[in-house]
Amino acid sequence: MADHPTYQLETLAVHAGQEESDPATNSRAVPIYQTAAYTFDDSKHAADLFALARPGNIYTRLMNPTTNVYETRIAAMEGGVGALGTATGAAAITYAVLNVASAGDNIVALSTLYGGTFALFTHTLVQFGIECRLIDPDRPGDLAGLVDDHTRLVFGETICNPKLNVIDIDAWAKASHDLGLPFMIDNTVATPYLCRPIEHGADVVVHSATKYMGGHGTSMGGAIVDAGTFDWAAHADRFPVMATPDASYHDVVWTDAAGPAAYITRARTVLMRNTGATLSPMNAWIILQGIESLHVRMDRHCENAQKVAEYLLGHPAVAWVNYPGLEDNEYHEVADRVLTGKGYSGLVSFGLTAGRQAGATFVEALQLFSHLANIGDAKSLVIHSASTTHSQLNDQELIAAGVAPEMVRLSVGIENVDDIIADIDQALAVTGK
Ligand SMILES: *Cc1c(COP(=O)(O)O)cnc(C)c1O
Numbered sequence: 088m089a090d091h092p093t094y095q096l097e098t099l100a101v102h103a104g105q106e107e108s109d110p111a112t113n114s115r116a117v118p119i120y121q122t123a124a125y126t127f128d129d130s131k132h133a134a135d136l137f138a139l140a141r142p143g144n145i146y147t148r149l150m151n152p153t154t155n156v157y158e159t160r161i162a163a164m165e166g167g168v169g170a171l172g173t174a175t176g177a178a179a180i181t182y183a184v185l186n187v188a189s190a191g192d193n194i195v196a197l198s199t200l201y202g203g204t205f206a207l208f209t210h211t212l213v214q215f216g217i218e219c220r221l222i223d224p225d226r227p228g229d230l231a232g233l234v235d236d237h238t239r240l241v242f243g244e245t246i247c248n249p250k251l252n253v254i255d256i257d258a259w260a261k262a263s264h265d266l267g268l269p270f271m272i273d274n275t276v277a278t279p280y281l282c283r284p285i286e287h288g289a290d291v292v293v294h295s296a297t298k299y300m301g302g303h304g305t306s307m308g309g310a311i312v313d314a315g316t317f318d319w320a321a322h323a324d325r326f327p328v329m330a331t332p333d334a335s336y337h338d339v340v341w342t343d344a345a346g347p348a349a350y351i352t353r354a355r356t357v358l359m360r361n362t363g364a365t366l367s368p369m370n371a372w373i374i375l376q377g378i379e380s381l382h383v384r385m386d387r388h389c390e391n392a393q394k395v396a397e398y399l400l401g402h403p404a405v406a407w408v409n410y411p412g413l414e415d416n417e418y419h420e421v422a423d424r425v426l427t428g429k430g431y432s433g434l435v436s437f438g439l440t441a442g443r444q445a446g447a448t449f450v451e452a453l454q455l456f457s458h459l460a461n462i463g464d465a466k467s468l469v470i471h472s473a474s475t476t477h478s479q480l481n482d483q484e485l486i487a488a489g490v491a492p493e494m495v496r497l498s499v500g501i502e503n504v505d506d507i508i509a510d511i512d513q514a515l516a517v518t519g520k
Contacts, residue, residue, distance in 0.1 A: 096164055096280055097382045104159030119372045120152045138337065139344065139356070149360055153368040157375055161300070161310045164279040164378075165292050168315030169351040171359060172308065172371055176275060176295020177203050178364035179309030183271055183293050184208075186354045187326055188239040190216025195233050197224040197243035197259070198487040199250045201273065202476040205488060208242075221487060224254050227262040234266050239325065240291075241268050245284060245425070246276040248462065249436050249472050249496045250489025251409045253418040256425045260288025267325060269317040275299070276434060276462070280385045282426050290317040291350065298463030299433070302377035302384050306370040311354055315347030329353060335361070382429075384465065384501055389430025391507060392499040396435045398508050404445075404515045406438040406493070433500070434462060436472075438493040445518050446471045446495050452514035455506060456497070467500035467507055 094102070109118050125144035127133035135141045144150055154172045162170035173179040188194055196208050198221040208219035220233045224243065241263040243254050256272065263270040269290035274282060278299045284292050294300060296308035320342040323330035329349055332338035335357055345352035359365065377384075389412070396410035411422040412431035422431055439445040450458050456469040460476055470476060473492045477485060485492070499507060 099160065099163045100280075100381050101379050103163035104156035117153060117156045117372060117375055120368050122151075122368075123147050139339070147368065148363050148365050149355060151368045151371070153375075154366050154371040157296075157308075157366070157371040157378075158310065160375065160378060161279075161294065161296070162312050165274070165312040166279075166283055166285045166314070167292065167312035167351075169348045170310050170312045171351055171354050172310055172366035173359075174309065174364040174366050174370075175307045176273075176293070176297055176309040177207065179293045179295070179311045180204055180273065181207060182354050182358045182362075182364070183291055183311050184212065184217070184240065184242070185215075186350060186358055187269070187328060188212075188217050189328070192216075192237045192239045193218040193220055193235070194239055195220045195222055195230065195241045195268075197222055197241075197247070197254060199224045199247035199252055199489045200244065201248045201275075202472070202479070202488070204244075204273065205477075205484070206479055224252055227255065227258040230259075230262040231266060234268065236325075238266075238268060240271050242271045242273075244273040244276065245282045246411065246422075246432055246434070247489065248276050248434065249476070249494065251276075251411055251418070251434055251436055252489060253411050253422040253425060255421050256282075256284050256287035256289055260290070264288070267322045276432050277426065278381060278385060278432075280382050280427070281389070281429055281432055284425075285312075285314040285316070287425055288316075290314050296374045296378075298461070299385065299388070300378055300381060300463075301374040302381065302463060302465060304461055304464035304466065304468075306373040308366050308370050308374045311351065313348060313351035313354075315350075317350065319349055333357065385430065385432070387501040388433030388499060391501065391504045392431065392433045392435050392497075394504045395497065395499050395507060395511065398511070399435070399437050402515060404440055404519045406440045409436040410434075434496060434498055436494050436496045438491055439495065439518060441493075441518060443473070443492040446493050447474070449495060449514050449518040452517040453510055454513075455502065455510040462496075462498040464498065465501045467502060467510075468498040470496050472496055 136143045158170040260270040271291040272284045272289045275295040292312040294310045319326045319329035330342045341349040341353045393412045399405045399408045411418045456467045477490045
C-alpha cells in the first residue's frame with residue numbers, strides 16, 4: 088500500500104494500513120490483536136524500544152497492530168503523515184489541544200462548535216489554565232485581533248455540528264499561518280470522503296470515528312491526523328514542547344527525532360503514554376469494518392439528506408431549513424469550494440413555525456427516527472439540541488453556537504428515503520395540530 092500513494096479514497100478505505108494478508112497467519116481480514124503487551128526478544132531489544140531507537144510494540148496503551156491499521160488507514164484517507172487512534176472523539180480533541188497548549192496559554196476556536204467541544208474548551212480546559220477565545224466562524228479577518236504571544240492554535244469544524252455552517256478552510260488556514268499558528272479542524276461530519284481539509288491548508292485533523300466512520304452507532308473511537316505541514320521548529324518560542332528538549336522523554340527534541348511527524352509522535356509518546364485514553368483494538372477493528380463502506384454509505388446519506396431538506400423546505404409547518412446542499416443556503420458556495428463535490432453529509436437542521444415546544448412534540452411523534460444524542464448512524468436519528476446536547480449553554484452561547492431554541496437536528500440514515508419522508512410527514516401533521 089505504501090508504494091501506491093495514487094490509490095483513490097475508496098480504495099484506501101478498503102485497503103490502507105493492511106498488507107496483503109497478516110504476515111503471521113495469512114489471515115486476509117485485519118486480525119484483532121487482543122493483547123495488552125508484547126514480548127521483548129532480549130534486554131537490548133527492550134531498551135532500544137523504550138529509547139525509540141527502533142520501532143516495535145511495547146504495550147497497547149501506546150500501540151497495537153490492529154489499531155495501527157486503523158491509524159494508517161485514516162492517515163492515508165486524510166493525506167497525513169501519521170495518525171493516533173483515541174478512545175473517543177472527545178479524547179482526540181483534548182489531546183490535539185494539550186499536545187501544544189499548557190497552563191497560561193490560550194487557543195482560538197470558531198464559535199459554532201459541537202456541544203461537547205464547547206464545554207471542553209470553555210470549562211474543562213480553563214481548569215488546566217488554558218483560555219479559549221471564541222471567534223465568528225465567518226470572519227477569519229478578525230483572527231489577528233484575538234491572538235497574542237500565548238496563543239497556540241486555531242480550531243474549527245468542517246461542517247459545524249449542529250448549525251451546519253461550512254467554514255472557509257483555506258481562509259482560516261491562511262489567517263492562522265500568517266500569525267504563526269497551526270489550524271486544527273474537526274472533520275467528523277464531512278469525513279475524508281466529503282472533505283480533505285489538509286488539501287485546504289489544515290495542519291491537524293481530528294475525528295469522532297464514533298459517527299460516520301464507524302457508521303453504525305456501535306463503537307466509540309477517535310483519531311488525530313497530523314498533516315506534517317506545520318513548521319514547529321520555525322516557531323520554537325511558541326512551541327517549546329515540540330522544538331526544545333522534552334524532560335518527560337529522555338530530553339528528546341520532537342522536531343529532530345520525528346521530523347514532519349513530530350506532533351503526532353509527541354501526542355502518542357507523551358500524552359497517550361501518560362494519560363491513556365487508548366482506543367481498544369476491538370473498537371478499532373469494528374470501526375475499520377465501517378470505514379470499508381464509508382464512501383458507499385456517505386453517498387446514500389447525502390442523497391437522502393438532500394431529498395429530506397428539499398421536502399422540508401416546501402412544508403408550511405417548517406420555518407427554516409439548514410442544509411448546505413440547498414442552492415440558496417448561506418454556505419452553499421463555501422461548501423462547493425471546500426468539499427469534494429460528492430455531497431453535503433447527512434445532517435439537516437430545521438425550525439418549526441410553532442416554536443420550541445413544537446420541536447419536542449415533533450421529536451416524540453416520529454416513529455422510524457430514533458430520539459438520541461448521536462449522528463452518523465445507518466439509522467435515522469433526531470434530537471432537539473437546545474434541551475439536550477447544548478443544554479449547558481445560556482441563551483447568548485446558544486446563539487453563538489448557532490442553536491436556535493426551536494431547532495431540530497436530523498441525522499438522516501440510509502433507509503429508503505420515501506419511508507424517511509413519510510415518517511417526517513406524519514410527525515409534522517401531529518405537530519401542526
Ligand atoms: C460526537 C462528536 C465529537 C465527540 O466525539 P465522541 O466520539 O462522542 O467523543 C466531536 N466532534 C463532533 C463534530 C462530534 O459530532
